[in-house]
Amino acid sequence: MSDTFWKLRASLTRLDRVNSAMWNRMRARRAKAKGIPTKFDHFPEPRTIGAFEVGQQLTQGQFYFAGDLIEASTKSIWSITPPTPDFTAEMHGFLWLDDLAAVGDAESRHLAQAWTMDWIARYGAGKGDGWTPAITGKRILRICVHARFLFLNLKKTHALDILRSLARQLNYLDKTWRQEPAGIPRLEALAGLIFAGVSFEGRGKSLKSANKAIGNECDRHIDENGAIPNRNPEELMEIFTLLTWVYRTLEDVNIEPDKRLVNALERIAPTLRGLRLGDGNLTRFHGGGRGREGQLDQVLSDSRVRKSRIGELAMGYDRLTAARITLLVDCAAPPALPVSHHAHASTLAFEMSSGRHPIVVNCGAGQKFSAVWERKCRATASHNTVTIEKTSSSRIAPAGLVSRTFGERLLNTPANVTRSRKADQQGNWLVATHDGYSPAYGLIHQRRLYLSPDGREFRGQDSLTATSEKDRKAFKNAISAVPSLGVSYAAHFHLHPDVKTKLSDDAKSVALQLPNKEVWVFRHEGGLLTLESSVFLDQWRHKPRATKQIVVSSRVLDYSDRITWIFKRVKDSEL
DSSP states (O other), X not given: OOHHHHHHHHHHHHHHHHHHHHHHXXXXXXXXXXXXXXXXXXXXXXXXXXXXXXXXXXXXXXXXXXXXXXXXXXSOGGGSOOSSHHHHHHHHTTTHHHHHHHHOSHHHHHHHHHHHHHHHHHHTTTOSSOOSHHHHHHHXXXXXXXXXXXXXXXXXXXXXXXXXXXXXXXXXXXXXXXXXXXXXXXXXHHHHHHHHHHHXXXXXXXXXXXXXXXXXXXXXXXXXXXXXXXXXXXXXXXXXXXXXXXXXXXXXTTOOOOHHHHXXXXXXXXXXXXXXXXXXXXXXXXXXXXXXXXXXHHHHHHHTOOOOOOSSOBTTXXXXXXXXXXXXXXXXXXXXXXXXXXXXXXXXXXXXXXXXXXXXXXXXXXXXXXXXXXXXXXXXXGSSSEEETTBOSSEEOOTTSSXXXXXXXXXXXXXXXEEEEEEETTEEEEEEXXXXXXXXXXXEEEEEEEEOTTSSEEEEEEEEEOOSHHHHHHHHHHTSSOGGGOEEEEEEEEBOTTOEEEEOTTSSEEEEEOTTSOEEEEEEESSEEEEEEEEEBOTTSSSOEEEEEEEEEEEEXXXXXXXXXXXXXXXXXXX
16 A cells, blocks of 8 residues: 555544544533442452552652653642653553552552542543543542542542542443443453442442453453454553453452453463563563563462463464573564554564573563654564564554554565474474565575573574565566675674673674573674674663674575574673
């Protein structure tokens, strides 16, 4: 499709979002506070994970949301100007209530009460950016689970104001949750209805309806293998976390959760276990970060699902393990066009850890830093795989075609991705291919990986080949200007910032030292090795971290070329 088509689609999308915001506010203003509860009839168990340190920062006027930090002299969260839509969403979703409750002292409680009352005064009548079904669901859920903390020693008039506001928000949510797109936004809206239904008498009909609806959404959005369409591991964990909260909360009041919700938990848990690196955190692919420290282990424990999936793809990612080594490889096509607005051109890329220490990592998810960083991080060169002529294996829609809020779609993705796996006493083998570069260069990328049984050797071979007549013709066209130069390509290996590096004097190898003094050596055959600058973006840090990448480059001159490489553990000693 032409760029004109995408520009038109982007314009329509922006218009649709403006209209949606106006519609939400109109529905919020029309929502009436019907059936105002006089008290909480049940206090749901707080299951959200707050951070004590973040809560302390909030009491000191340091506001950290969605990767951005604002330091202000004011103590009112509603007096600051949010820098991004994600920042705004977390503020209006009352995520700060988790952190203030984690502190739990009188100062943090008074601050939570003041911010809640201030929100009602400023925005409670349907104003501001906090009126979407998903954000409203988050806000209601957190008020319900932290009600004991929030209502303690609160003036009766203020308590009634909060209950009146909740009634209005629930009336709005009852009528609007269906407008949210499938996936986590709609699940967040429904979770708010369920937690309110558990908290207050008289909401049995709404609770029953939301319980059934969340089961429907589980069947629609989560496939039989526990995967979601956008293949984002962190989003899958957030969905699993939300569903687990709903499941356990309904159980606490002897209400049977919808069976489809329970089945979804049983499908997702093995997939999430298959997406963990050795440090217990998630692999970073397709817009997902590692998640909040300890969240994955906590929610897997809370779910009580003990199943695991060995030897199978987990949402399109293959997992190789031996001794202390864990490898995760992207062995499936990128997400389809409708859900690809944060997807990465990462086909056949891998991440690697030794014990609890990451070694080779993708650059990360850049959307929490800026639109520029997100676009860079989505490129193939920001992943541990092969690029051809410094291009990506999938094309990211040109800058400006789609707004940052909506995201830039991934176009021209690989049509065919294959994978075969073998494991025995001799080790683990994986062979995978993709044709993302075939239309432009006529070359198929094949990656062969081998992991030894003792975990001390990880070998790879990357080959580029034009085999069919059609591919050879495309290759000839690609090199027609200067045939003698062929087609350039490079294999990238981005290292975690905690890994120390030392390039050998002959530039043939790189020594790698982990924080525990474990030492590995990278060597290669074919091509030219260089040690170059790179970055690592962690959503829980304010700025990108400088790091290094190993790059092995070569050229395809006559329909095929290959490079081989190895990571080998040597001995424990300082560089």
